[in-house]
Amino acid sequence: MTSFDELALTDFLRRNHRAFLFCRDAAGHPIGYAMRTLTYESRGLYFATYTKSAKVGHLRADPEAACVVKSEDGASWASVRGRVEIYRPCPTEIARILARSSPEVRVPDSVAAKVRDRLLSGKRSFIRLDVEEVCAHG
Amino acid sequence: MAEERRGGPGSMSEAELVAFLAAQPSGAICVSGDDGRLLAMPARILNKDGDIVTAEVADAELASAFDDELSACVVADSFETYEAIRGVIAQGPAVRVAGQRPVVALTVARVATFSFATDRRRSRSAQAEPD
Numbered sequence: 001m002t003s004f005d006e007l008a009l010t011d012f013l014r015r016n017h018r019a020f021l022f023c024r025d026a027a028g029h030p031i032g033y034a035m036r037t038l039t040y041e042s043r044g045l046y047f048a049t050y051t052k053s054a055k056v057g058h059l060r061a062d063p064e065a066a067c068v069v070k071s072e073d074g075a076s077w078a079s080v081r082g083r084v085e086i087y088r089p090c091p092t093e094i095a096r097i098l099a100r101s102s103p104e105v106r107v108p109d110s111v112a113a114k115v116r117d118r119l120l121s122g123k124r125s126f127i128r129l130d131v132e133e134v135c136a137h138g
Numbered sequence: 139m140a141e142e143r144r145g146g147p148g149s150m151s152e153a154e155l156v157a158f159l160a161a162q163p164s165g166a167i168c169v170s171g172d173d174g175r176l177l178a179m180p181a182r183i184l185n186k187d188g189d190i191v192t193a194e195v196a197d198a199e200l201a202s203a204f205d206d207e208l209s210a211c212v213v214a215d216s217f218e219t220y221e222a223i224r225g226v227i228a229q230g231p232a233v234r235v236a237g238q239r240p241v242v243a244l245t246v247a248r249v250a251t252f253s254f255a256t257d258r259r260r261s262r263s264a265q266a267e268p269d
Contacts, residue, residue: 018217031227079179136197
């Protein structure tokens with residue numbers, strides 16, 4: 001663990017949502033995805049993704065993951081890693097996590113609503129990366 | 139075998155990819171380290187020449203992970219507007235390039251692009267969603 005203390009990490013990960021999530025593909029090679037995080041709480045970094053997406057298949061086969069979260073201008077960043085859990089959240093958790101997520105003005109309301117609806121229907125799932133280590137930050 | 143999603147973002151044309159890379163997009167690179175664990179770090183793609191993608195990583199100390207050639211993946215994107223989201227994912231062996239700057243050369247074994255300008259089903263009425 002680097003000198004990024006938990007308070008600073010929490011603050012950074014709650015304010016910045018540009019992320020690159022990496023796991024291993026079926027051949028065991030690193031593969032990554034540009035993502036937006038939803039929030040960070042209790043050492044868990046949350047994403048919403050399609051349940052049938054390729055990344056879900058990879059992560060279910062091997063839950064080890066690494067992630068870079070950056071500020072929009074790229075000046076600040078954190079590299080973390082841990083293991084993920086993929087699950088269909090209950091409506092209460094969907095509401096709680098989405099309420100914690102910072103509004104993204106570039107995402108149309110219609111898309112945000114569709115994401116929420118598809119979480120409720122199960123077409124989307126939560127990815128929760130349980131952060132075990134902060135590898136570096138800048 | 140689980141059924142994979144069929145919709146979602148489309149891909150960039152070759153010309154769009156060239157233009158996208160010319161802007162030196164930022165993202166991250168991840169390597170499967172000597173210890174067998176994944177290590178990710180910020181990176182900016184500098185160029186693509188044939189099958190070689192060069193990227194500058196944000197931290198010289200972390201770049202030492204590439205002193206020996208290892209399996210890696212670089213991802214870069216741009217998000218000026220929602221409809222203009224696009225990016226590239228390149229996988230392959232990568233090694234640090236000799237020099238002062240922390241630059242890595244990745245030999246592309248597999249590349250994929252994504253673009254929200256079109257979705258895979260080419261439906262103009264459907265708005266692409268994030269993966």
